Amino acid sequence: MSGKLYAISTGPGASDLITVRASRVLATLDVLYTPAGRKGGDSLALSIVREYLGEHTQVCCRHFPMSADSAEKEAVWDAVAAELYREVEAGKRVGFITLGDAMLFSTWVFLLKRLPHPDWLEIIPGVTSFAAIASRSGTPLAMESQSLAVISCTSPEDEIRQALERHDSLVLMKVYGRFARIKCLLQEANLLDNALMMAEATLPNEQCWRNLREVPDDQELPYFSTILVNKQWRN
Template identity: 35%
Template sequence: MAGIFYGIGVGPGDPELLTLKAVSVIREADVIIAPKTEKKEDSVALSIAAPYVKENVQIVKLVFPMVSDSDTLSEAWEYNKNVIVDLLKAGKKVIFLTLGDPMFYSTYIYVFRLLENCGYPIETIPGVPAFCAIGSKLGYPLVEGNDILSIIPATASPEKVDKALSITDNVVLMKVYKNVNDIVDKLHKYNLSGQAVMISRCGLPEEEVVCDLDSLKGRKINYLSTILSRRG
């Protein structure tokens, strides 16, 4: 039997937000690839999918380092690719779990590119992005009418962030954990702070909602944090 590889978005945190198709494939999996960083023993994506995982499935936790050293990254990626390909050669139905949507700021994108020419079928199953779940949870419309929405990684260069904030109507700021002080200042500068809200670990037990962004200054912000804002 030929192996097949699935990339599955598990959404931001609530297991009930997985699609019916995602649940169906998870329940039929032979192997589940659960990505994690070196600093953590557990996979958040796996914990979200846990209610649908059958007892006898093989769980393979692969480390995807969050480092900038190219040699370390290359070694890790090559090792992970070989592990997955060996499972596919054995005819396994292999699924890769990822937070949010697989094609949106996801580790899965790199895995997909590594495997797409390996000769095995790949199917990608979308998931609910964090900012969509946040908007629904808080009753916070993301865009209306002819609004322009910008999705900005806060880790981008200050010049790129400034340019986007200067012209957009509404904004989703991802990855705000590294430079939240600067981001809050920029939102004030471009009149985008009045209706801003940050939510961390949306749908997870440790979820936190912050409406006073100035109170974030000097704090350590969780990696899974997103800011929604609109010009006011």
């Protein structure tokens, strides 16, 4: 194989929070694959990297359905993985971009499962959304012997409840559509004063809610809204 495939993490949103390595690789690509189809986030990924792209880089948008039909999703992942493989086989320098970090809650992992991990593949890590939220809000993620849990609000309620009990700090991802339920769990655990919510961190339209008591249950939220909890740190 004379080509190369790069899975490129774009970081949380601001273009200059991409790594130097990612910015350099982007400038050398023959073709960049970019996912589409998830509310807002995907055109965001492309907008983050656009300023670094080489003049002759071809941009290919691929739609990943959010459907619950797993056969449909698997067919798309198979097809895109095969396409990436063929491009590398043809000697091209190929990129695939993914928001935040490529190995955390990312479509890229479904492609990785379908590709071997040999010399011609490099995964470039990135700044996660929660690291950006911690920095922007001045809230530490963990210190010394503390433990941090990163969980999805799509998890069963009881798992979220136990995680709130056991860990010193928590990142609750995928809050969208589930805020009322999560607020209730935080209240139950007496953690409302140790929690904050952020959306679109590091972007011009960044929003931060430091007092979740004041956020109505039916508050409309951007798709990328995340809650940070730190038991040792009050807002």
